[in-house]
Amino acid sequence: MNTPARLVPLLKQFDQARERLTDRLTGPFVDSGNGTEVAVPSLTDEEYRWEPVPDSWSVRLHSAGPGPGATLLTGAGDWGRDTAPFPHPSPPPFTTLAWRLSHLSELLALRADHTAGNHSLTRADHRVAGDAAGALADFEASAAAWRAALLGADDTALDTVGYSSYPYGSDPEDPFVDVVWWVNQELLHHGAEIALLRDLYRARGHGA
Numbered sequence: 438m439n440t441p442a443r444l445v446p447l448l449k450q451f452d453q454a455r456e457r458l459t460d461r462l463t464g465p466f467v468d469s470g471n472g473t474e475v476a477v478p479s480l481t482d483e484e485y486r487w488e489p490v491p492d493s494w495s496v497r498l499h500s501a502g503p504g505p506g507a508t509l510l511t512g513a514g515d516w517g518r519d520t521a522p523f524p525h526p527s528p529p530p531f532t533t534l535a536w537r538l539s540h541l542s543e544l545l546a547l548r549a550d551h552t553a554g555n556h557s558l559t560r561a562d563h564r565v566a567g568d569a570a571g572a573l574a575d576f577e578a579s580a581a582a583w584r585a586a587l588l589g590a591d592d593t594a595l596d597t598v599g600y601s602s603y604p605y606g607s608d609p610e611d612p613f614v615d616v617v618w619w620v621n622q623e624l625l626h627h628g629a630e631i632a633l634l635r636d637l638y639r640a641r642g643h644g645a
Contacts, residue, residue: 441592447617448587451624455580458628461635462538462573477635484638485535485569494519495533496565506530512539512565534634537627538572539565542579544605544623548616549582551603553589560605587617 440448460467466474486495492505496518503510503519506526510517518539519530532540543563550558566572590613594600600613608616 438589438591440588441590441595443592443614444587444590444595444617447614447621448584450621451584451587454621454624454628455584458624458631459573459577461628461632462576480534480569480573480635482568484635485538485572486533486567487634487638488533489634489637489641490531492530493533494530494536496535496539496567498567510565511560512543512563513561514564514566516565516567518543518565534631534638535572537631537634538576541624541627542572542575544603545576545579545583545620547605548601548603548608548620549579549586551608552583552601552613553586554582556602583620590617 457468461477462480464477464479467477469475488495494504494507496512496516497504497510498515499510499517500515503517506521507519507530508521511520512518518536519532543560543565546563547558547560550556564575566575590600595614595617596612598612599609601608601611601616603609603616606616606619611619
């Protein structure tokens with residue numbers, strides 16, 4: 438199937454954001470934005486779960502229970518991600534790199550399922566990784582699943598309201614092309630947050 442012309446730039450944006458975030462997390466280099474390679478170390482378990490401020494939301498062992506301000510840990514496996522039912526705390530808690538990367542992987546995997554899969558996965562089904570290597574593998578698998586779902590969309594699908602039945606957003610009320618745009622924005626802004634957290638981790642303890 439030919440890719441619809443209006444999907445092409447959105448796919449390109451997704452691919453570039455995905456590649457840049459992956460490189461930023463795994464190294465050994467990431468493009469600075471102007472073609473210059475900047476050396477970066479691969480993400481470690483310590484950095485993955487680093488809590489730069491008190492009462493951060495993160496990923497934790499289910500056996501340990503949720504962190505401060507959270508009421509439950511969502512996710513399958515031994516680990517879960519801090520969360521609370523609506524209405525969420527205000528102001529929102531600070532979230533760690535682990536929390537943000539897990540959130541990204543979950544939204545990509547679940548949207549892929551609710552677009553081109555069984556339309557059945559929930560947040561409770563999504564495995565949360567407690568280590569950096571597992572989290573990176575989950576992100577790659579989730580991103581690949583979402584991209585494959587996009588390649589199955591034709592022009593009719595892009596205009597179809599509810600083509601994605603993802604239950605944790607406005608997808609059932611939105612044309613699919615709007616969902617594709619929104620997912621790109623999620624990847625871009627959480628990717629930027631993760632990059633900043635890596636910079637802060639590298640510079641920790643060097644302040645006045």
